[in-house]
Amino acid sequence: MRIRGEIKELSADGLGVLERNNRAVYVPFTYPGDVVSVNKTRRRFGRRIATDFELLESSxxxxxxxxxxxxxxxxxxWQGLRYGEQLRFKAELFERITGISAPVKGSPNIWNFRNVSNFIVTTWGIGLKEYGDPLGVVELSECPVFSKRTSEYLRALRAFLSETGLKPWNLKKKAGDVHYLRVREGKFTGEVMVNLIAHTKPSEDVAEAFKDYFSFADxxxxxxxxxxxxxxRGEPEIIGGEPFIRERIGDVTYLIHPNSFFQTNSYALGSLLKAVEGFTDGERVLDLYSGVGTFGVWLAKRGFEVEGVELNPFAVEMARKNVELNGVNARFRVGRAEETPIGDYDTVIVDPPRKGLREAAELLVKSGVExxxxxxxxxxxxxxxxxxxxxxAYRIEDTILIDMFPHTPHVEAVIWLERT
Incomplete structure (x- = not known):
């Protein structure tokens, strides 16, 4: 069944919405003002998603x-959408979902801004996942969102596989040797970390070849x-070079390990940190879900007394290294956010996982923190x-949106809640 019409709006997850006979079809890579002809759809999560469509008139x-x-x-x-419009739609979608109208601060760089990329290595190709197809892989030649050096990394990988005879992963049969190549860059330090995720251990010859082909890695x-x-994901073992790379945001240096979570846009991270700093009040700060100390170390550098709580022991270890590296006054410990006694803190920062606070939210309500x-x-x-x-117990006092994710529908929010 062929459906033709104009995209009038975007869904909350950034797809173009085509209305026909009181039914919606969701069309990826389209924007308001586009006229499209949809030839084929499939049902996913209760919606009709276009899988075969033509762009007849451009918005x-x-x-x-x-x-x-x-x-x-x-x-x-959203790479086909002008950047100013991306920011406008991000604010609109955020307000549609939360009811909060807030300004958006754009990313200083919208190309080559990602500091990490995971290239999948499969029998169908090496690159990134195809949209909407769990088994589809785009054979990548470049990635202007990640790095100017993407083609260099991929050439080294393909040559390494060719010489060693290691087999790419078969997604259907779930068999093979090499599954992913993860590359991290310190955008402000120029340092590079290469991490091969494989289902077999390397022989001495393979390890030497790996070091030869990726000799540019720090x-x-x-x-x-x-x-x-x-x-x-895998259990990392260092093959060569330094155990960490560094990233420097303003006057703070962060160590990055293969298992570290770090915000993916180094250029916009400064804006995010300053937004948090601008909303922080008092002297004593509790940083829940503190990770490697991204917020806590930054605030400690500015004289706040910081205590961080994080469930992941390795992240806490990294946070302590970042404290030592920057010479600041902050303490980080292992703990569950929902079991943390909320003492006499002036500000509590929460950066929860995607599922949100859940039980920890009620703990904060009962805490009395301002x-x-x-x-x-x-x-x-x-x-x-x-x-x-x-x-x-809290009202929304102010909100700032930071575009950490250009060319996608996602946006990072810093929401200031004050006790009523």
Whole structure:
């Protein structure tokens, strides 16, 4: 069944919405003002998603995409949308979900800004996942969103595989040797970490070849993956170079390890840190879900007395290294956010996982703390936390949106909550 019409709006997850006979079809890589013909759809999560469609007339909001893989690669739904319009729609979608009208601060760089990329290595190709197809892989030649050096990294990988005879992962049969290549860059330090995620340990010859082909890397890891899940996770073992690379944001230096979570846009991270700093009040700060100390170390550098709580022991170890490296006054410990006694703090910062605070929200309500800064890239989770728990004791005082994710529908929010 062929459906033709104009895209009138965007869904909350950034897809173009085509209305026909009171039914909606969701069309990826399209924007308001586009006229499309949809030839084929499939049902996914209760919605009709277009899988075969033609763009008949282009919206005036469009721009020419920079990446030759745009339209098939799942990384950038909005690369065909002018950047100013991206920011406008991010604010609109955030307000639609949360009811909060807030300004958006754009990313200083919208190209080559990502400091990490996970290239999947499969029998069908090496690159990134295809949009909407769990088994589809885009054979990548470049990635202008990640790095100018993407083609260099991929050439080294393909040559390494060719020489060693290591087999790419077969997604269907769940068999093979090499599954992912994860590359991290310190955008402000120029340092590079290469981490190969494989299902086999390297022989001496293979390890030497790995070091030869990736001799440009400052840090070189081989991560052994012992499960069949399709994710870039394994137990890392250093093969060559330094155990960490560094990233420097303003006057703070952060150490990065293969298992570290670090915000993916180094250029916009400064804006995010300054937004948190601007909303922080008093002297004593509790940093819940503190990770490697991204917020806590930054605030400690500015004279705040910081205590961080994080469930992951390795992240706490990294946070302590970052404290020592920067010579600041901050303490980080292992603990569950929902079991943390909320003492006499002036400000509590929460940067929860995508599912939100849940039980920890009620703990904050009962704590009596005057100010909460809720940092999140998931507005739906914030809305549920606020409506179900936080609104009992807190009002929304102010919000700033930071575009950490150009060319996607996502945006990072810093929401200042004050006790009523």
């Amino acid at each position: 005036p909001l469009r721009q020419t995409s920079r990446c030759p893989h745009f339209g098939t690669c799942g990384g950038c739904l 840090s070189l890891y081989w991560s052994l993956k012992t499960d069949e899940r399709d994710d870039p 100010r909460i800064l809720y940092v999140s890239c998931n507005p739906k989770a914030f809305r549920l936390d606020y409506e179900n728990h936080l609104r009992k």
